[in-house]
Amino acid sequence: GIQVEQSPPDLILQEGANSTLRCNFSDSVNNLQWFHQNPWGQLINLFYIPSGTKQNGRLSATTVATERYSLLYISSSQTTDSGVYFCAVKKSNTPLVFGKGTRLSVIA
Amino acid sequence: GAVVSQHPSRVICKSGTSVKIECRSLDFQATTMFWYRQFPKQSLMLMATSNEGSKATYEQGVEKDKFLINHASLTLSTLTVTSAHPEDSSFYICSARGDSYEQYFGPGTRLTVT
Numbered sequence: 001g002i003q004v005e006q007s008p009p010d011l012i013l014q015e016g017a018n019s020t021l022r023c024n025f026s027d028s029v030n031n032l033q034w035f036h037q038n039p040w041g042q043l044i045n046l047f048y049i050p051s052g053t054k055q056n057g058r059l060s061a062t063t064v065a066t067e068r069y070s071l072l073y074i075s076s077s078q079t080t081d082s083g084v085y086f087c088a089v090k091k092s093n094t095p096l097v098f099g100k101g102t103r104l105s106v107i108a
Numbered sequence: 109g110a111v112v113s114q115h116p117s118r119v120i121c122k123s124g125t126s127v128k129i130e131c132r133s134l135d136f137q138a139t140t141m142f143w144y145r146q147f148p149k150q151s152l153m154l155m156a157t158s159n160e161g162s163k164a165t166y167e168q169g170v171e172k173d174k175f176l177i178n179h180a181s182l183t184l185s186t187l188t189v190t191s192a193h194p195e196d197s198s199f200y201i202c203s204a205r206g207d208s209y210e211q212y213f214g215p216g217t218r219l220t221v222t
Contacts, residue, residue: 031209041146041199043213050209086151088211095142096203096211098151 002027006087006099013077013106021072021102023087031090032063034072037101038083046072046085077106110136112204114214121192122222129187129217131202137182138204142211143175146199158185192221 003026013019023032034046047054047061049070054061058077063070074081084103088096111134121127131141140159144152156172158164158179166172174196176188185204189196201216 031211033210035213041201041216041218043152043201043216045210045212048208048210090209095154095157097154100151103149 002029002089002091002094002097004087004089004097004099006085006102008102009100010103011105013104015077015079015106015108017077017106018073018075019077019104021074021085021087021104023070023072023089023099025068025070025087025089027068027091028065029089030092031096032070033088033096034061034070035086035088036081036083037086043086074104077104079106079108082106110134110204110206110210110212112138112202112212112214114202114217116217117215118218118220120220120222123193124191126188126190127192127219129189129200129202129219131185131187131204131214133183133204133206133212136204136206138185138206139182140205141179141185142203142205143177143185143187144201144203146201146216148199152201155187189219192219194221197221 005024035043051065058075060073084101086101088098143155156164156166164177179185202214203211
């Protein structure tokens with residue numbers, strides 16, 4: 001099946017810093033989603049981005065489908081950004097496959 | 109965005125009993141629903157996929173007689189953990205998908221079996 005690798009596995013940032021999270025996947029996909037799992041376990045949809053670039057406030061994402069990777073940018077990080085960021089992908093008629101996540105800690 | 113609810117959010121049960129978890133799509137019709145399991149500090153593992161009105165498709169290694177899934181309507185799916193044991197303790201998360209490829213997730217149910 002499709003493989004999803006996320007890096008880095010762990011990241012500690014000072015409040016106000018910027019960061020880039022990466023997601024590599026092993027096959028062509030028709031869906032790629034980024035999620036933030038908060039400390040209570042809720043998965044929050046950040047981006048649905050099978051290709052191209054999107055921005056939402058301090059977050060933006062870029063997927064280069066032909067090169068099988070996606071990047072999530074967090075600018076001016078805040079303590080509320082802490083949690084686990086997951087990338088998940090799918091091919092046609094298959095369920096979402098999750099990466100192992102990047103655990104982000106933003107310290108004041 | 110689309111909203112998916114899950115109930116209960118937390119449940120404690122005794123070994124040998126059964127527990128039912130409900131998953132509802134509140135503002136869209138979910139043609140497909142998914143059930144995931146997550147262990148502490150790990151990623152989500154897909155347990156099964158269900159389409160409204162048909163039998164669920166279970167992932168390899170998931171016991172279908174232990175984890176009963178019913179997707180009776182376009183807005184409701186249930187997961188019943190039968191004869192629960194302590195090793196079934198976990199965080200269970202449902203997800204729903206409508207007409208688009210995007211999936212939306214419920215807030216999860218933390219099951220503790222004593």
